[in-house]
Amino acid sequence: MKIAVIGAGVRAPLLANGLVRSDLPIDEIALFDTDPERLAVIARLAASYAPCVRAYGDPEPCVEGSAFVFLSIRAGGISARARDEAVAIARGAIGQETVGPAGFAMAMRNIPAAAEYARLVARVAPEAWIVNFTNPVGIITQAMWAAGGGRVIGICDTPTELFEEVARALAIPSSRCFFDYFGLNHLGWLREVYSDGVPQLARFWGDPARLARVYRAPLFDPAALASLRMLPTEYVFFYERTREALANLAAAGTTRGAAIAELTAHLFHDLASAGAEARAVYEAYLHARSAGYMQLESGASQPLVPSPSAELTGYDKIALAVVRAIHGNTNAIIPLDVPNRGAIRDLADTDVVEVPCVVNANGARPLVVGRLPEAVRDLVVRIKEYERFTIGAALAPSMDAAVRALAHNPLVGTHALARRLVDGLQPLW
Secondary structure (H helix, E strand, C coil): CCEEEECCCCCHHHHHHHHHCCCCCEEEEEEEECCCCHHHHHHHHHHHHCCCCCCCCHHHHHHHCCEEECCEEEEEEEEHHHHHHHHHHHHHCCCCCCEEHHHHHHHHHHHHHHHHHHHHHHHHCCCEEEEECCCHHHHHHHHHHHHHCEEECCCCCCHHHHHHHHHHHCCCCCCHEEEEEEECCCCEEEEEEEECCEEEHHHHHCCHHHHHCCCCCCCCCHHHHHHHHCCCHHHHHHHHHHHHHHHHHHHHCCHHHHHHHHHHHHHHHHHCCCCHHHHHHHHHHHHHHCCCCCHHHHHHCCCCCCCCCCCHHHHHHHHHHHHHHHHHCCCCEEEEEEEEECCCCCCEEEEEEEEEEEECCCCEEEECEEECCCHHHHHHHHHHHHHHHHHHHCCCHHHHHHHHHHHHCCCCHHHHHHHHHHHHHHHHH
């Protein structure tokens, strides 16, 4: 089996390690990146975990003959993320790479390239499944489907992280649970957890201490969650407590993107002379990057302690689970980003949603969610409308289309602010 990876990102060695340690019959992991220097460094590191890694200078031979193609690109690099977030915060909006104006700018850069890769895979490896890591995952996956990539599955580790944390707080093995989850990428809620057919979330609503153990940072008010009677993913924080998030980011004097850019620069500098210690350098980088997750946004004074569940989740593990389920025709249930096909009645069939899916040799088929709960329906519908407008603006760019799309994002909300943001962000895409 040949697996292609488009984008020599910092997760590529981790992914290669997980793939070759699995029971999959992998002959080659093909790696391509538009930056030859980055490709050389990451390919060398990935090959230390997986000797079957081979670097390609052209995407077509990299993809040709592949059973699976992982897409993990970042047009403009990490420096563009840092600039996006700084521009947003300076204009009084949330600066976070997947939501709000910075997420919009990232989508505008990544959509055209992702659509081209979808067409390339359809042409040279039409039987391959594309597994999309590229952020914003929901928007990019929908754009790839629209471009003719009919075998595209979007993955994110956020839902699975929430599932594992909830199971841990309930003291129930996650393998014994069914997680009734719905939403869009980085905008999801856990509606119920069943273990042996018995609903479990009611155990949280009268137990604030147990509820607090679900999240690494105090992102949500326990009383508000008890009233909602659902558990949101961490990114809902930006919509529920927008003022606090913006104040925290402004007070930090930097951005998550800037912090990661600095970490990554140190990583590549250190790898140049690391020799036999390259893997130790890389793994220390991953630990530091994980510890800083949501620290600035939540206002935490110190890096957050990794969860005991961290070893069970991550993009590499979700990706491996998807490949194994398709290759082995196992009917595994995994939360993924796929076309709706009637799963959520409030959205169009072609809208990409994030829901539990049955995964087998036919791909990923979403389980039925039904109607969205009234408390969150308007937000989900509006964000999906924003996502549709953003795809249109990226594929047929104009100032009016960009402003219209961004104004529809609830973290922006007005035409005037959207125009100021587009003026600042447009040179970055």
